[in-house]
Amino acid sequence: MLTALAVLIVIVVASLVTQFMTSITEPIKAADQQQVVAPPTSYTTTRTVGASTSTAETTPSTAGSSVSQTATTTTTSTEPTATSAPPAKPVPIADAQVYDPQGTPPKDNTSYVDRAYDGDASTDWPTWVYKQQFGRAQGGLKDGVGLVLKLGKAITPTSVTVSTGTPGTSVEIRSTSSANPTLDSTKVLGKADLGSDPVSITLSGAPKSQYLLVWITKLAPYSGDSAKSQGQFQSSISEISVAGS
Numbered sequence: 001m002l003t004a005l006a007v008l009i010v011i012v013v014a015s016l017v018t019q020f021m022t023s024i025t026e027p028i029k030a031a032d033q034q035q036v037v038a039p040p041t042s043y044t045t046t047r048t049v050g051a052s053t054s055t056a057e058t059t060p061s062t063a064g065s066s067v068s069q070t071a072t073t074t075t076t077s078t079e080p081t082a083t084s085a086p087p088a089k090p091v092p093i094a095d096a097q098v099y100d101p102q103g104t105p106p107k108d109n110t111s112y113v114d115r116a117y118d119g120d121a122s123t124d125w126p127t128w129v130y131k132q133q134f135g136r137a138q139g140g141l142k143d144g145v146g147l148v149l150k151l152g153k154a155i156t157p158t159s160v161t162v163s164t165g166t167p168g169t170s171v172e173i174r175s176t177s178s179a180n181p182t183l184d185s186t187k188v189l190g191k192a193d194l195g196s197d198p199v200s201i202t203l204s205g206a207p208k209s210q211y212l213l214v215w216i217t218k219l220a221p222y223s224g225d226s227a228k229s230q231g232q233f234q235s236s237i238s239e240i241s242v243a244g245s
Contacts, residue, residue: 087245088158088159088243088244088245089243089244089245090241090242090243091151091152091153091155091157091242091243091244092151092152093117093149093150093151093152093240093241093242094150094151094152095149095150096113096114096116096117096147096148096149096150097110097113097147097148097179098110098113098145098146098147099145099146099147099148099180099213099215100142100145100146101182101183102136102142102143102144102183103142103145108126108127108128108145109125109126109127109128112124112125112126113125113147115238116147116237116238116239116240117149117239117240117241118239119239120239121163121238121239122238123238124164124165124236124237124238124239125147125236125237125238126234126235126236127145127216127219127234127235127236128234129222129224129229129232129233129234130219130232130233130234131231131232131233132233133218133219133233134216134217134218134219134233135217135218143183143217144172144215144216144217145215145216146171146213146214146215146216147213147214147237147240148176148179148180148181148211148212148213149211149212149213149214149240149242150179150210150211151209151210151211151212151242153210154208154209154210155208155209155210155242155244155245156206156207156208156244156245157173157189157203157206157209157212157242157243157244158202158203158206158243158244158245159190159200159201159202159203159242159243159244160173160190160200160201160203160212160214160240160241160242160243161198161199161200161201161239161240161241161242161243162192162194162198162199162201162214162237162239162240163194163197163198163199163237163238163239163240164194164220164235164236164237164238165236165238166194166219166220166223166234166235166236167194167195167196167220168193168194168218168219168220168221169193169194169216169218169219169220169235169236170191170192170193170194170216170217170218171191171192171194171201171214171215171216171217172188172190172191172213172215172217173188173189173190173191173201173203173212173213173214173215174186174187174188174189174212174213174215175187175189175206175207175209175212175213176209176211176212176213177207177209177211178211179211181211181213186213186215187205189203189204189205189206190202190203190204191217193218198239206244212242214237214240216235216237218235219233219234219235220233220234220235221233222234
């Protein structure tokens with residue numbers, strides 16, 4: 001009887017010892033299987049625009065699980081770099097000659113041509129006095145008359161400023177690659193009706209050249225006061241300046 005009781009006590013004690021050891025060992029094993037990672041104090045954002053790179057440091061939120069956070073953003077700009085065109089500058093006029101492809105000699109006042117670009121607005125180059133207005137399509141004598149300018153160098157002209165002492169004159173600025181072109185080979189780059197003040201004519205699509213044509217397409221009423229001169233026409237160019245690059 002005593003022997004059986006002793007065996008029972010040993011079994012109970014052994015069971016209690018086993019439970020106690022298990023309660024200690026299991027949490028230790030569970031803790032060994034976990035990896036604790038401290039939350040980052042900051043993360044880095046990299047932004048690249050064109051050739052420049054900037055880096056910004058940002059403190060993240062500590063809410064939620066503790067995980068490592070690294071964010072990298074790369075942006076490359078594809079916009080082209082803007083380049084400015086060379087500024088237009090005044091270009092000297094080296095020479096000029098009367099252009100009259102539809103007329104007969106002599107040409108209009110060839111000895112006064114240099115007065116159209118001498119820097120003195122009180123002097124001018126005048127056309128002949130005509131009894132008919134220009135414009136063959138309207139029954140005129142011819143389409144026009146003008147001056148071919150020879151510039152100091154080949155340029156791309158951007159504007160031409162024209163002054164006249166005969167308001168009511170109409171002009172075209174035409175391209176030309178030579179001093180004596182055919183009219184059909186020239187191209188209108190700009191046009192204007194002239195008044196008492198200088199007029200700046202902006203040119204469009206002008207090719208690079210050393211030559212430029214100032215072409216009078218409409219004459220002003222002749223200013224002579226005699227009865228004989230009434231109903232006649234004449235224009236003058238007192239100053240021309242060219243700008244380009």
